[in-house]
Amino acid sequence: MSLVLDDTAAAFLAAANPDQSPLLAEMTEYGETQGFPTVGPDAGQFLRVVATLASAQRIFEFGSGFGYSAAWFLGALPADGEIVLTDYDEENLDEAREFLGRADHETDVHFEAGDALETFERYDGPFDVIFLDHDKERYVDAFEQAVADLSPGGVVVADNMMAGPVETGDVTATLDGAPAPDDMTEGIAAYVEHVRDHPEFETAFVPLGEGVAVSVHRES
Numbered sequence: 001m002s003l004v005l006d007d008t009a010a011a012f013l014a015a016a017n018p019d020q021s022p023l024l025a026e027m028t029e030y031g032e033t034q035g036f037p038t039v040g041p042d043a044g045q046f047l048r049v050v051a052t053l054a055s056a057q058r059i060f061e062f063g064s065g066f067g068y069s070a071a072w073f074l075g076a077l078p079a080d081g082e083i084v085l086t087d088y089d090e091e092n093l094d095e096a097r098e099f100l101g102r103a104d105h106e107t108d109v110h111f112e113a114g115d116a117l118e119t120f121e122r123y124d125g126p127f128d129v130i131f132l133d134h135d136k137e138r139y140v141d142a143f144e145q146a147v148a149d150l151s152p153g154g155v156v157v158a159d160n161m162m163a164g165p166v167e168t169g170d171v172t173a174t175l176d177g178a179p180a181p182d183d184m185t186e187g188i189a190a191y192v193e194h195v196r197d198h199p200e201f202e203t204a205f206v207p208l209g210e211g212v213a214v215s216v217h218r219e220s
């Protein structure tokens with residue numbers, strides 16, 4: 001079930017998208033049975049396309065959970081590529097290690113426990129794709145940090161623009177000037193305005209999964 005799209009659009013995506021690999025299908029089901037907030041398969045396929053379009057070699061994730069979004073990215077990374085997973089929760093990363101250890105890839109995968117922003121500061125850039133899926137209140141800070149270490153033409157993707165810990169209508173009302181009902185909605189609305197108005201980025205909001213923002217760094 002999509003939290004954003006109506007049943008007709010969701011059924012279209014279910015019929016049109018490529019079949020998930022057995023491992024991804026297992027991870028999708030695991031996320032659903034555990035009630036873990038993954039990006040889901042529609043946004044996962046989109047992340048893979050974004051990484052492919054960006055010819056990504058290096059990807060950094062802020063908030064990786066049990067490795068679901070990373071498993072989608074892995075399908076777009078070359079053997080000499082690299083992806084960094086971060087999470088506060090060591091148990092999530094142990095699960096990610098187990099799942100991604102079974103994926104068919106030769107990409108260099110790093111599992112970093114602790115605060116994503118602190119981990120990001122320890123890594124040298126540039127990254128071609130940076131994915132934000134951690135504290136919604138800290139997206140703008142993470143974006144500003146990410147910009148400094150993004151390749152020319154690199155992409156920042158952020159999840160939960162429209163659903164998950166926020167309601168689409170609340171984000172819309174906040175963007176229209178109403179007081180935000182909570183910190184997460186305030187964080188997401190601030191992020192929408194920040195990337196929309198950023199002179200160095202071109203951004204699109206895509207209503208797949210829980211709504212993703214894709215912000216491409218202009219190369220000029």
Ligand SMILES: C[S@@+](CC[C@H](N)C(=O)[O-])C[C@H]1O[C@@H](n2cnc3c(N)ncnc32)[C@H](O)[C@@H]1O
Pocket residue numbers: 037038039040062063064065066067068069070086087088089092114115116117133134135
């Ligand atoms: C929505 S889940 C990530 C889901 C994952 N990207 C996926 O699609 O499967 C958010 C994760 O971010 C982690 N998290 C939240 N704030 C964080 C922070 N500041 N640093 C590192 N991890 C954080 C949480 O522990 C949680 O596992």
